[in-house]
Amino acid sequence: MHVTDQDMAALVAGRVLDVPDFPQPGIVFKDLMPLFADGPAFRQVVDGIVAHHGPDSFDVVAGIEARGFVVAAAIAYATGAGVVPIRKAGKLPRAAYSASYSLEYGEATLEVHQDAFMTGQRVLLVDDVLATGGTAGAALDLIVQANGSVAGFSVLLELGFLEGRKRVAPREVHAVLTV
Secondary structure, eight states: OOOOOHHHHHHHTTTTTTEEEETTTOOEEOOOOOHHHHHHHHHHHHHHHHHHHTSOOSSSSHHHHHHTHHHHHHHHHHHHHHHHHEEEEEESSSOOEEEEEETTTTEEEEETTTTOOOTTTTEEEEEEEOOOOOHHHEEEEEEEEHOOEEEEEEEEOGGGGGGGHHHTTOOOEEEEEEO
């Protein structure tokens, strides 16, 4: 069965929960755990992301902590690619590059091992949500800093009103659902 972009967007839309005032008052957290828990729906979305980019367009999948790990591992498994975690500061055991950025509600730092990618290795970056673009921008910069080549960037959900695309421009963003 062919799953269209509209079908995939509907799968995500039907399986996202709004959690008000998390992680702090005034923030509405978009919880995609119901999508991850629905095996057939999650598989269709993963297959759709792979089809969008092409299974031979990347060598490794990088996922941003923590929900991006779920998506990255599924895509890596589906394509036989490797998977690399982009972690919060202080979580990696070996020499790492770091990038700090602003969140909607504070500051944070991401890290990736310095030897995470072979020079020029094609990296598909994935995450669950694109909000202001700070996390994504830092992760994309880390891939380049670690000698990877960004082959694509996909998210399950984009919060368009926060204009995160502007922060990662000129890189393209593939969002399964934009609200």
